[in-house]
Amino acid sequence: MLRQKTSTSAKSAEALAIEAIAFILADDDLIPRFLSATGVDPADLRERLGDSEVLAAAFNFLMSEEATARRFAEEHRLSPEQMQLVLARLTGEAPA
Numbered sequence: 001m002l003r004q005k006t007s008t009s010a011k012s013a014e015a016l017a018i019e020a021i022a023f024i025l026a027d028d029d030l031i032p033r034f035l036s037a038t039g040v041d042p043a044d045l046r047e048r049l050g051d052s053e054v055l056a057a058a059f060n061f062l063m064s065e066e067a068t069a070r071r072f073a074e075e076h077r078l079s080p081e082q083m084q085l086v087l088a089r090l091t092g093e094a095p096a
Contacts, residue, residue: 013089016076017055020062021045023072030068034061056090063087 024030035041038057040048048054063069063083073083087093 010089013059013086014050014052014055016078016086017059017090018049019076020072021049021055021058023075024058024062027068030065034058037061037064052090056087059087059090 024034035045038054038061040054040057045054062072069083072078073080078086
């Protein structure tokens with residue numbers, strides 16, 4: 001049996017946040033809600049893709065929609081605890 005990794009580095013949290021942005025942008029229903037919720041326009045999103053604030057906002061948006069968060073977690077084989085840890089890393093609330 002394969003054990004899930006329980007710790008999440010800052011780099012892997014950022015990589016998952018970029019995956020979350022791709023996941024959101026692949027869903028026509030999520031795109032306008034994401035842009036509205038974050039206040040980011042498409043041009044800014046392109047320019048600020050690596051910005052920690054945008055990455056945290058994207059993952060926070062993803063986590064705010066339970067069904068969407070569950071779908072993302074299943075696709076990436078993440079537990080709810082890992083999802084929370086990623087969000088905590090991105091927002092600076094997790095220990096280094």
